[in-house]
Amino acid sequence: MTVEIIGVPLDLGANRRGTDMGPSAVRYAGLCQALVKMGLQVVDSGNIDVPVHESIKMANPDTIFLDEILTVCRTLANQVQAILDRGDFPLVLGGDHSIAMGTLAGIRKSVPDIGLIWFDAHGDFNTFETSRTGNIHGMPLAVATGRGHAKLVQLGGLSPFVQEDKTVLIGVRDLDYHEKISLKNSRVKVYSMKKIDELGMARVVKEAIAIAGQGGSGLHVSFDMDVVDPSIASGVGTPVPGGISYREAHLALELIAETKMLRSLEICEVNPIEDRGGNHTASLAVELVTSALGKRIFE
Numbered sequence: 001m002t003v004e005i006i007g008v009p010l011d012l013g014a015n016r017r018g019t020d021m022g023p024s025a026v027r028y029a030g031l032c033q034a035l036v037k038m039g040l041q042v043v044d045s046g047n048i049d050v051p052v053h054e055s056i057k058m059a060n061p062d063t064i065f066l067d068e069i070l071t072v073c074r075t076l077a078n079q080v081q082a083i084l085d086r087g088d089f090p091l092v093l094g095g096d097h098s099i100a101m102g103t104l105a106g107i108r109k110s111v112p113d114i115g116l117i118w119f120d121a122h123g124d125f126n127t128f129e130t131s132r133t134g135n136i137h138g139m140p141l142a143v144a145t146g147r148g149h150a151k152l153v154q155l156g157g158l159s160p161f162v163q164e165d166k167t168v169l170i171g172v173r174d175l176d177y178h179e180k181i182s183l184k185n186s187r188v189k190v191y192s193m194k195k196i197d198e199l200g201m202a203r204v205v206k207e208a209i210a211i212a213g214q215g216g217s218g219l220h221v222s223f224d225m226d227v228v229d230p231s232i233a234s235g236v237g238t239p240v241p242g243g244i245s246y247r248e249a250h251l252a253l254e255l256i257a258e259t260k261m262l263r264s265l266e267i268c269e270v271n272p273i274e275d276r277g278g279n280h281t282a283s284l285a286v287e288l289v290t291s292a293l294g295k296r297i298f299e
């Protein structure tokens with residue numbers, strides 16, 4: 001198995017600019033070297049072409065950069081599918097979280113019944129109708145479960161991208177009013193920060209693995225860096241206080257690695273412009289990837 005890195009320098013799905021520099025920041029923090037040091041085979045396939053924000057005129061203010069994001073996600077979907085078909089491991093670097101639509105549309109075609117564990121401070125369960133910002137990075141989980149703009153939902157030809165009862169959202173603490181209602185009416189299993197405080201991360205993740213891992217066809221993790229507390233991951237576009245700790249983040253991914261069920265991984269929303277002090281958030285992202293790919297402290 002080879003880990004194939006794909007960068008997606010997309011920042012068209014969010015208000016705050018800068019996640020287009022996420023893939024560079026994570027590479028610069030030593031991603032490849034860290035994986036090679038673990039004995040993994042790594043190929044870096046570079047970045048997917050993303051139109052530069054300044055160079056495009058928004059076609060329709062009601063669907064902000066919809067067509068541009070669609071094009072990027074279609075390319076990403078094809079690449080992810082090809083990597084999985086080959087038996088390799090896609091490691092997707094965002095970019096804002098809109099990229100998850102591409103990653104998951106691609107996974108859908110190769111591993112149709114994969115389980116999804118989504119780490120996020122947010123629900124990303126909006127549609128153009130419920131969103132208060134109109135930003136597409138607040139919509140990808142809804143789209144993956146078949147809700148939202150037809151062009152997005154159908155971007156890979158097959159919808160939904162994931163089975164709702166094998167979809168788990170961990171770490172949420174900031175939901176929009178209508179987003180909360182749609183999540184409650186869905187079969188997505190949600191572990192809010194309150195639940196993590198109450199039950200502990202170990203139990204939450206073990207339950208999440210049991211839910212998403214049903215049927216044994218593997219797991220995909222979509223990791224929005226804003227799930228981590230902004231005191232240790234300041235370099236994100238939409239920080240929310242009260243996030244998971246350094247150890248909780250590692251523990252979650254260590255437990256997932258232990259299952260040997262992880263088929264693909266995506267790390268997104270790294271925004272180096274917002275980082276306070278060096279390239280901390282990208283460095284944390286690199287460390288978290290190593291935990292997800294099996295780096296152990298001892299046991």
Ligand SMILES: NC(=[NH2+])NCCC[C@H](N)C(=O)O
Nearest residue numbers: 097122126133135137138238
């Ligand atoms: N991937 C993210 N960081 N999403 C943040 C979404 C924030 C807000 N709920 C929105 O829809 O605009």
Ligand SMILES: [Mn+2]
Nearest residue numbers: 097120124224
């Ligand atoms: Mn997100």
Ligand SMILES: [Mn+2]
Nearest residue numbers: 121122224226
């Ligand atoms: Mn988020």
